Amino acid sequence: MKLYSYFRSSASYRVRIALALKGLPYDYVPVHLVKNEQSSDAFRAVAPAQLVPALVLDGPEATTLTQSLAIIEYLDETHPAPPLLPADALGRARVRTIALDIACEIHPLDNLRVLRYLTGELKVSEDDKNRWYRHWVETGLEVVERQLAGHPQTGRFSHGDVPGLADCVLVPQIFNARRMDCRTEHVPTVMRIFEACMSEAAFSTTQPSACPDAT
Amino acid sequence: MKLYSYFRSSASYRVRIALALKGLPYDYVPVHLVKNEQSSDAFRAVAPAQLVPALVLDGPEATTLTQSLAIIEYLDETHPAPPLLPADALGRARVRTIALDIACEIHPLDNLRVLRYLTGELKVSEDDKNRWYRHWVETGLEVVERQLAGHPQTGRFSHGDVPGLADCVLVPQIFNARRMDCRTEHVPTVMRIFEACMSEAAFSTTQPSACPDAT
Secondary structure (H helix, E strand, O other): OOEEOOOOHHHHHHHHHHHHHOOOOOOEEEEEOOHHHHHHHHHHHHHOEEEEEEEEOOOOOOOEEHHHHHHHHHHHHHHHOOOOOOOHHHHHHHHHHHHHHHHHHHHHHHHHHHHHHHOOOOOHHHHHHHOOOOOOHHHHHHHHHHHHOOOOOOOOOEEEOOOHHHHHHHHHHHHHHHHHOOOOOOHHHHHHHHHHHHHHHHHHHOOHHHHHOOO | OOOOOOOOOOHHHHHHHHHHHHHOOOOOEEEOOOOOOHHHHHHHHOOOOOOOOOOEEOOOOOEEEEEEEHHHHHHHHHHHHHOOOOOOOHHHHHHHHHHHHHOOOOOOHOOHHHHHHHHHHOOOOOHHOOOOOHHHHHHHHHHHHHHHHOOOEEOOOOOOOOOHHHHHHHHHHHHHHOOOOOOOOOOHHHHHHHHHHHOOOHHHOOOHHHHOOOO
16 A cells, blocks of 8 residues: 655544554655645646545555545454454444544644635734634644543543544644644643553654654 | 434534434434524533534433534444445445545534634634635535546445435535535536435435524
Protein backbone atom coordinates (compact mmCIF):
# COMPACT_ATOMS: atom_id res chain seq x y z
CA MET A 1 0.00 0.00 0.00
CA LYS A 2 0.96 3.62 -0.52
CA LEU A 3 -0.05 6.35 1.91
CA TYR A 4 -0.17 9.92 0.66
CA SER A 5 0.44 11.90 3.80
CA TYR A 6 1.63 15.23 5.18
CA PHE A 7 3.50 15.05 8.46
CA ARG A 8 1.39 17.76 10.12
CA SER A 9 -1.97 16.64 8.74
CA SER A 10 -3.84 15.24 11.69
CA ALA A 11 -6.15 13.24 9.43
CA SER A 12 -3.05 11.59 7.92
CA TYR A 13 -1.67 10.91 11.40
CA ARG A 14 -4.91 9.06 12.30
CA VAL A 15 -4.32 6.62 9.46
CA ARG A 16 -0.60 6.27 10.23
CA ILE A 17 -1.54 5.20 13.77
CA ALA A 18 -4.13 2.71 12.53
CA LEU A 19 -1.67 1.18 10.06
CA ALA A 20 0.90 0.89 12.84
CA LEU A 21 -1.58 -0.67 15.28
CA LYS A 22 -2.42 -3.24 12.61
CA GLY A 23 1.26 -3.80 11.82
CA LEU A 24 0.69 -3.08 8.12
CA PRO A 25 3.66 -1.93 6.01
CA TYR A 26 3.24 0.89 3.47
CA ASP A 27 5.18 3.33 1.35
CA TYR A 28 5.02 6.91 2.59
CA VAL A 29 4.42 9.47 -0.16
CA PRO A 30 4.66 13.05 1.11
CA VAL A 31 2.20 15.67 -0.14
CA HIS A 32 3.23 19.13 1.00
CA LEU A 33 0.00 20.92 1.91
CA VAL A 34 1.58 24.29 2.63
CA LYS A 35 3.09 24.19 -0.87
CA ASN A 36 -0.36 23.19 -2.25
CA GLU A 37 0.90 19.92 -3.67
CA GLN A 38 -2.58 18.47 -3.04
CA SER A 39 -3.88 20.72 -5.83
CA SER A 40 -1.46 19.33 -8.41
CA ASP A 41 -2.77 17.40 -11.40
CA ALA A 42 -0.57 14.48 -10.40
CA PHE A 43 -2.22 14.18 -6.99
CA ARG A 44 -5.67 14.81 -8.38
CA ALA A 45 -5.21 11.81 -10.66
CA VAL A 46 -4.59 9.68 -7.55
CA ALA A 47 -7.21 11.24 -5.28
CA PRO A 48 -10.00 13.23 -6.97
CA ALA A 49 -10.99 14.75 -3.61
CA GLN A 50 -7.46 16.25 -3.40
CA LEU A 51 -7.27 15.68 0.32
CA VAL A 52 -4.72 13.78 2.35
CA PRO A 53 -4.62 11.13 3.57
CA ALA A 54 -5.15 8.92 0.53
CA LEU A 55 -4.39 5.22 0.76
CA VAL A 56 -3.68 3.39 -2.48
CA LEU A 57 -4.40 -0.29 -2.10
CA ASP A 58 -2.28 -3.06 -3.57
CA GLY A 59 -3.55 -5.02 -6.53
CA PRO A 60 -4.08 -4.33 -10.22
CA GLU A 61 -6.87 -1.80 -9.65
CA ALA A 62 -4.82 0.28 -7.19
CA THR A 63 -8.04 1.62 -5.65
CA THR A 64 -7.52 4.87 -3.75
CA LEU A 65 -9.34 5.37 -0.46
CA THR A 66 -9.81 8.81 1.07
CA GLN A 67 -11.40 10.14 4.28
CA SER A 68 -9.41 8.95 7.28
CA LEU A 69 -12.35 7.43 9.18
CA ALA A 70 -13.52 5.45 6.15
CA ILE A 71 -9.94 4.24 5.61
CA ILE A 72 -9.60 3.12 9.22
CA GLU A 73 -12.95 1.29 9.14
CA TYR A 74 -11.81 -0.41 5.92
CA LEU A 75 -8.52 -1.47 7.48
CA ASP A 76 -10.39 -2.80 10.49
CA GLU A 77 -12.78 -4.82 8.33
CA THR A 78 -10.07 -6.27 6.11
CA HIS A 79 -7.42 -6.81 8.81
CA PRO A 80 -9.50 -7.57 11.91
CA ALA A 81 -6.63 -8.17 14.34
CA PRO A 82 -6.14 -6.29 16.56
CA PRO A 83 -9.63 -4.77 16.39
CA LEU A 84 -9.92 -0.97 16.44
CA LEU A 85 -13.64 -1.07 17.24
CA PRO A 86 -15.34 -2.99 20.07
CA ALA A 87 -17.33 -6.14 19.28
CA ASP A 88 -20.69 -4.83 20.58
CA ALA A 89 -22.90 -2.37 18.70
CA LEU A 90 -23.24 0.04 21.62
CA GLY A 91 -19.50 0.09 22.18
CA ARG A 92 -18.95 0.68 18.48
CA ALA A 93 -21.40 3.57 18.57
CA ARG A 94 -19.58 5.07 21.55
CA VAL A 95 -16.17 4.86 19.88
CA ARG A 96 -17.46 6.27 16.60
CA THR A 97 -19.17 9.11 18.45
CA ILE A 98 -15.95 10.15 20.17
CA ALA A 99 -14.11 9.96 16.84
CA LEU A 100 -16.79 12.05 15.12
CA ASP A 101 -16.90 14.57 17.99
CA ILE A 102 -13.36 15.40 16.92
CA ALA A 103 -13.52 14.69 13.18
CA CYS A 104 -16.76 16.63 12.60
CA GLU A 105 -16.88 19.23 15.36
CA ILE A 106 -13.26 20.30 15.87
CA HIS A 107 -10.94 19.38 13.07
CA PRO A 108 -12.84 20.76 10.02
CA LEU A 109 -12.87 24.25 11.48
CA ASP A 110 -9.12 24.36 11.89
CA ASN A 111 -8.13 22.98 8.55
CA LEU A 112 -5.45 24.85 6.61
CA ARG A 113 -7.85 25.74 3.77
CA VAL A 114 -10.37 27.12 6.27
CA LEU A 115 -7.78 29.23 8.06
CA ARG A 116 -6.61 30.52 4.70
CA TYR A 117 -10.15 31.52 3.76
CA LEU A 118 -10.52 33.38 7.06
CA THR A 119 -7.40 35.47 6.60
CA GLY A 120 -7.44 35.67 2.80
CA GLU A 121 -11.10 36.15 1.87
CA LEU A 122 -12.57 37.46 5.10
CA LYS A 123 -9.51 39.54 6.09
CA VAL A 124 -9.63 38.17 9.61
CA SER A 125 -6.54 39.21 11.60
CA GLU A 126 -3.87 36.71 12.60
CA ASP A 127 -4.92 37.15 16.26
CA ASP A 128 -8.59 36.52 15.54
CA LYS A 129 -7.71 33.50 13.42
CA ASN A 130 -5.74 32.03 16.31
CA ARG A 131 -8.59 32.80 18.71
CA TRP A 132 -10.98 31.01 16.33
CA TYR A 133 -8.63 28.01 16.22
CA ARG A 134 -8.36 27.78 19.98
CA HIS A 135 -12.08 28.33 20.51
CA TRP A 136 -13.11 25.24 18.51
CA VAL A 137 -10.35 23.09 19.95
CA GLU A 138 -10.99 24.07 23.55
CA THR A 139 -14.79 23.86 23.45
CA GLY A 140 -14.70 20.73 21.31
CA LEU A 141 -12.30 18.92 23.62
CA GLU A 142 -14.61 19.78 26.52
CA VAL A 143 -17.33 17.72 24.81
CA VAL A 144 -14.90 14.83 24.37
CA GLU A 145 -13.93 15.10 28.05
CA ARG A 146 -17.62 14.81 29.02
CA GLN A 147 -17.90 11.62 26.95
CA LEU A 148 -14.83 10.12 28.58
CA ALA A 149 -14.64 11.30 32.21
CA GLY A 150 -16.22 8.88 34.64
CA HIS A 151 -17.69 6.69 31.90
CA PRO A 152 -17.55 3.02 32.95
CA GLN A 153 -16.07 1.99 29.62
CA THR A 154 -13.27 4.51 29.61
CA GLY A 155 -10.12 2.62 30.55
CA ARG A 156 -6.45 3.17 30.00
CA PHE A 157 -7.59 4.30 26.54
CA SER A 158 -10.82 5.91 25.28
CA HIS A 159 -12.69 2.63 25.33
CA GLY A 160 -11.19 -0.08 27.48
CA ASP A 161 -7.56 -0.98 27.84
CA VAL A 162 -6.50 -1.35 24.24
CA PRO A 163 -6.12 1.53 21.81
CA GLY A 164 -8.73 1.90 19.08
CA LEU A 165 -10.38 4.19 16.57
CA ALA A 166 -11.22 6.94 19.08
CA ASP A 167 -7.58 7.10 20.18
CA CYS A 168 -6.41 7.28 16.54
CA VAL A 169 -8.43 10.51 16.25
CA LEU A 170 -7.85 11.94 19.73
CA VAL A 171 -4.05 11.92 19.70
CA PRO A 172 -3.53 13.93 16.48
CA GLN A 173 -6.01 16.53 17.72
CA ILE A 174 -3.91 17.03 20.85
CA PHE A 175 -0.82 17.54 18.71
CA ASN A 176 -2.69 20.35 16.92
CA ALA A 177 -3.91 21.75 20.22
CA ARG A 178 -0.38 21.94 21.59
CA ARG A 179 1.08 23.41 18.45
CA MET A 180 -1.45 26.23 18.67
CA ASP A 181 -1.11 26.73 22.45
CA CYS A 182 -4.66 25.67 23.23
CA ARG A 183 -5.69 25.11 26.85
CA THR A 184 -5.87 21.45 27.86
CA GLU A 185 -6.00 21.69 31.68
CA HIS A 186 -9.80 21.50 31.50
CA VAL A 187 -9.69 18.06 29.85
CA PRO A 188 -7.70 15.87 32.27
CA THR A 189 -9.14 12.55 31.09
CA VAL A 190 -8.38 13.39 27.46
CA MET A 191 -4.81 14.25 28.43
CA ARG A 192 -4.35 11.14 30.56
CA ILE A 193 -5.42 9.02 27.58
CA PHE A 194 -3.17 11.04 25.28
CA GLU A 195 -0.17 10.28 27.51
CA ALA A 196 -1.09 6.58 27.65
CA CYS A 197 -1.23 6.50 23.86
CA MET A 198 2.09 8.27 23.46
CA SER A 199 3.79 5.55 25.48
CA GLU A 200 2.80 3.10 22.71
CA ALA A 201 5.05 2.68 19.67
CA ALA A 202 2.13 2.86 17.19
CA PHE A 203 1.49 6.43 18.28
CA SER A 204 5.02 7.66 18.93
CA THR A 205 6.72 6.27 15.82
CA THR A 206 4.10 7.82 13.52
CA GLN A 207 3.97 11.26 15.14
CA PRO A 208 4.56 14.31 12.91
CA SER A 209 8.20 14.79 13.92
CA ALA A 210 8.97 11.15 13.09
CA CYS A 211 7.65 11.39 9.50
CA PRO A 212 10.03 11.33 6.53
CA ASP A 213 8.76 14.75 5.41
CA ALA A 214 9.04 16.41 8.82
CA THR A 215 10.88 19.70 8.78
CA MET B 1 -37.01 5.30 20.86
CA LYS B 2 -36.96 9.07 21.22
CA LEU B 3 -35.31 11.33 18.68
CA TYR B 4 -34.27 14.81 19.77
CA SER B 5 -34.39 16.74 16.54
CA TYR B 6 -34.70 20.18 15.01
CA PHE B 7 -36.55 20.36 11.72
CA ARG B 8 -33.86 22.35 9.95
CA SER B 9 -30.88 20.49 11.40
CA SER B 10 -29.45 18.52 8.52
CA ALA B 11 -27.71 16.09 10.89
CA SER B 12 -31.12 15.36 12.45
CA TYR B 13 -32.65 14.90 9.01
CA ARG B 14 -30.00 12.24 8.21
CA VAL B 15 -31.18 10.17 11.15
CA ARG B 16 -34.87 10.75 10.38
CA ILE B 17 -34.26 9.32 6.89
CA ALA B 18 -32.38 6.30 8.26
CA LEU B 19 -35.14 5.55 10.78
CA ALA B 20 -37.72 5.82 7.99
CA LEU B 21 -35.73 3.57 5.64
CA LYS B 22 -35.56 0.99 8.43
CA GLY B 23 -39.25 1.44 9.23
CA LEU B 24 -38.49 2.14 12.88
CA PRO B 25 -41.04 4.11 14.93
CA TYR B 26 -39.91 6.84 17.35
CA ASP B 27 -41.15 9.78 19.33
CA TYR B 28 -40.08 13.14 17.96
CA VAL B 29 -38.83 15.59 20.58
CA PRO B 30 -38.14 19.04 19.15
CA VAL B 31 -35.08 21.00 20.28
CA HIS B 32 -35.21 24.55 18.99
CA LEU B 33 -31.63 25.42 18.01
CA VAL B 34 -32.28 29.04 17.14
CA LYS B 35 -33.75 29.51 20.63
CA ASN B 36 -30.67 27.71 22.05
CA GLU B 37 -32.71 24.92 23.63
CA GLN B 38 -29.73 22.61 23.06
CA SER B 39 -27.88 24.59 25.76
CA SER B 40 -30.56 23.99 28.40
CA ASP B 41 -29.76 21.91 31.48
CA ALA B 42 -32.66 19.61 30.60
CA PHE B 43 -31.16 18.74 27.23
CA ARG B 44 -27.63 18.54 28.60
CA ALA B 45 -28.85 15.86 31.01
CA VAL B 46 -30.02 13.82 27.99
CA ALA B 47 -27.09 14.56 25.67
CA PRO B 48 -23.88 15.83 27.29
CA ALA B 49 -22.56 16.90 23.88
CA GLN B 50 -25.59 19.23 23.57
CA LEU B 51 -25.93 18.55 19.87
CA VAL B 52 -28.91 17.30 17.92
CA PRO B 53 -29.70 14.70 16.83
CA ALA B 54 -29.72 12.57 19.98
CA LEU B 55 -31.40 9.18 19.90
CA VAL B 56 -32.53 7.75 23.23
CA LEU B 57 -32.78 3.98 23.01
CA ASP B 58 -35.54 1.92 24.58
CA GLY B 59 -34.79 -0.17 27.66
CA PRO B 60 -34.05 0.52 31.30
CA GLU B 61 -30.74 2.22 30.62
CA ALA B 62 -32.20 4.64 28.06
CA THR B 63 -28.77 5.06 26.49
CA THR B 64 -28.43 8.25 24.45
CA LEU B 65 -26.58 8.12 21.15
CA THR B 66 -25.25 11.24 19.46
CA GLN B 67 -23.41 11.99 16.20
CA SER B 68 -25.64 11.20 13.25
CA LEU B 69 -23.21 8.91 11.43
CA ALA B 70 -22.57 6.84 14.55
CA ILE B 71 -26.33 6.61 15.13
CA ILE B 72 -26.97 5.44 11.57
CA GLU B 73 -24.20 2.81 11.75
CA TYR B 74 -25.71 1.61 15.05
CA LEU B 75 -29.18 1.36 13.51
CA ASP B 76 -27.72 -0.54 10.57
CA GLU B 77 -25.93 -3.00 12.84
CA THR B 78 -28.91 -3.62 15.12
CA HIS B 79 -31.62 -3.59 12.40
CA PRO B 80 -29.81 -4.99 9.38
CA ALA B 81 -32.76 -4.94 6.93
CA PRO B 82 -32.77 -3.09 4.64
CA PRO B 83 -29.01 -2.50 4.76
CA LEU B 84 -27.74 1.08 4.54
CA LEU B 85 -24.19 -0.01 3.78
CA PRO B 86 -23.04 -2.41 1.05
CA ALA B 87 -21.93 -5.92 1.99
CA ASP B 88 -18.34 -5.58 0.65
CA ALA B 89 -15.58 -3.70 2.44
CA LEU B 90 -14.64 -1.59 -0.59
CA GLY B 91 -18.25 -0.61 -1.17
CA ARG B 92 -18.61 0.27 2.49
CA ALA B 93 -15.50 2.42 2.29
CA ARG B 94 -16.89 4.21 -0.77
CA VAL B 95 -20.23 4.95 0.88
CA ARG B 96 -18.60 6.13 4.12
CA THR B 97 -16.23 8.35 2.14
CA ILE B 98 -19.08 10.11 0.36
CA ALA B 99 -20.90 10.55 3.68
CA LEU B 100 -17.75 11.96 5.32
CA ASP B 101 -17.01 14.23 2.34
CA ILE B 102 -20.22 15.99 3.34
CA ALA B 103 -20.23 15.44 7.11
CA CYS B 104 -16.60 16.49 7.64
CA GLU B 105 -15.82 18.85 4.76
CA ILE B 106 -19.05 20.81 4.18
CA HIS B 107 -21.53 20.62 7.01
CA PRO B 108 -19.31 21.60 10.00
CA LEU B 109 -18.40 24.90 8.38
CA ASP B 110 -21.99 25.97 7.94
CA ASN B 111 -23.30 25.02 11.35
CA LEU B 112 -25.39 27.59 13.18
CA ARG B 113 -22.82 27.97 16.00
CA VAL B 114 -20.04 28.54 13.46
CA LEU B 115 -22.01 31.17 11.54
CA ARG B 116 -22.80 32.87 14.86
CA TYR B 117 -19.11 32.95 15.76
CA LEU B 118 -18.30 34.52 12.38
CA THR B 119 -20.78 37.36 12.72
CA GLY B 120 -20.66 37.73 16.53
CA GLU B 121 -17.00 37.26 17.46
CA LEU B 122 -15.27 38.00 14.17
CA LYS B 123 -17.70 40.76 13.07
CA VAL B 124 -17.95 39.26 9.62
CA SER B 125 -20.67 40.97 7.56
CA GLU B 126 -23.91 39.20 6.65
CA ASP B 127 -22.81 39.18 2.99
CA ASP B 128 -19.42 37.68 3.75
CA LYS B 129 -21.03 35.07 6.00
CA ASN B 130 -23.32 34.02 3.15
CA ARG B 131 -20.39 33.94 0.75
CA TRP B 132 -18.53 31.70 3.23
CA TYR B 133 -21.56 29.41 3.45
CA ARG B 134 -21.90 29.08 -0.27
CA HIS B 135 -18.17 28.63 -0.81
CA TRP B 136 -17.96 25.49 1.32
CA VAL B 137 -21.19 24.05 -0.03
CA GLU B 138 -20.33 24.67 -3.67
CA THR B 139 -16.71 23.50 -3.54
CA GLY B 140 -17.60 20.60 -1.25
CA LEU B 141 -20.39 19.35 -3.51
CA GLU B 142 -17.94 19.47 -6.41
CA VAL B 143 -15.84 16.87 -4.60
CA VAL B 144 -18.93 14.71 -4.05
CA GLU B 145 -19.81 15.06 -7.73
CA ARG B 146 -16.33 13.80 -8.67
CA GLN B 147 -16.86 10.73 -6.47
CA LEU B 148 -20.24 9.98 -8.06
CA ALA B 149 -20.13 11.02 -11.73
CA GLY B 150 -19.22 8.17 -14.02
CA HIS B 151 -18.36 5.80 -11.19
CA PRO B 152 -19.43 2.24 -12.08
CA GLN B 153 -21.11 1.79 -8.71
CA THR B 154 -23.19 4.93 -8.83
CA GLY B 155 -26.71 3.87 -9.70
CA ARG B 156 -30.12 5.37 -9.20
CA PHE B 157 -28.70 6.31 -5.79
CA SER B 158 -25.18 7.12 -4.59
CA HIS B 159 -24.20 3.46 -4.48
CA GLY B 160 -26.34 1.12 -6.52
CA ASP B 161 -30.10 1.17 -6.86
CA VAL B 162 -31.19 1.25 -3.24
CA PRO B 163 -30.81 4.24 -0.95
CA GLY B 164 -28.17 4.04 1.77
CA LEU B 165 -25.97 5.94 4.19
CA ALA B 166 -24.47 8.27 1.56
CA ASP B 167 -27.96 9.31 0.44
CA CYS B 168 -29.02 9.96 4.05
CA VAL B 169 -26.24 12.55 4.21
CA LEU B 170 -26.45 13.93 0.68
CA VAL B 171 -30.13 14.89 0.68
CA PRO B 172 -30.10 17.10 3.80
CA GLN B 173 -27.04 18.93 2.46
CA ILE B 174 -28.96 19.81 -0.70
CA PHE B 175 -31.80 21.20 1.41
CA ASN B 176 -29.27 23.50 3.07
CA ALA B 177 -27.75 24.39 -0.29
CA ARG B 178 -31.11 25.43 -1.69
CA ARG B 179 -32.14 27.37 1.38
CA MET B 180 -28.97 29.42 1.05
CA ASP B 181 -29.17 29.83 -2.75
CA CYS B 182 -26.02 27.87 -3.47
CA ARG B 183 -25.19 26.89 -7.03
CA THR B 184 -25.98 23.27 -7.88
CA GLU B 185 -25.81 23.29 -11.71
CA HIS B 186 -22.19 22.15 -11.51
CA VAL B 187 -23.16 18.93 -9.72
CA PRO B 188 -25.67 17.21 -12.03
CA THR B 189 -25.11 13.69 -10.70
CA VAL B 190 -25.61 14.85 -7.13
CA MET B 191 -28.85 16.57 -8.13
CA ARG B 192 -30.10 13.59 -10.14
CA ILE B 193 -29.61 11.39 -7.06
CA PHE B 194 -31.25 14.03 -4.86
CA GLU B 195 -34.37 13.96 -7.06
CA ALA B 196 -34.42 10.15 -7.04
CA CYS B 197 -34.27 10.19 -3.25
CA MET B 198 -37.04 12.77 -2.94
CA SER B 199 -39.38 10.49 -4.85
CA GLU B 200 -39.03 8.00 -1.97
CA ALA B 201 -41.29 8.31 1.07
CA ALA B 202 -38.43 7.84 3.56
CA PHE B 203 -36.89 11.09 2.32
CA SER B 204 -39.99 13.16 1.60
CA THR B 205 -41.97 12.38 4.75
CA THR B 206 -39.02 13.31 6.98
CA GLN B 207 -38.01 16.53 5.23
CA PRO B 208 -37.80 19.72 7.29
CA SER B 209 -41.21 21.08 6.25
CA ALA B 210 -42.88 17.78 7.25
CA CYS B 211 -41.52 17.83 10.82
CA PRO B 212 -43.81 18.51 13.78
CA ASP B 213 -41.70 21.54 14.76
CA ALA B 214 -41.58 23.06 11.27
CA THR B 215 -42.51 26.72 11.14
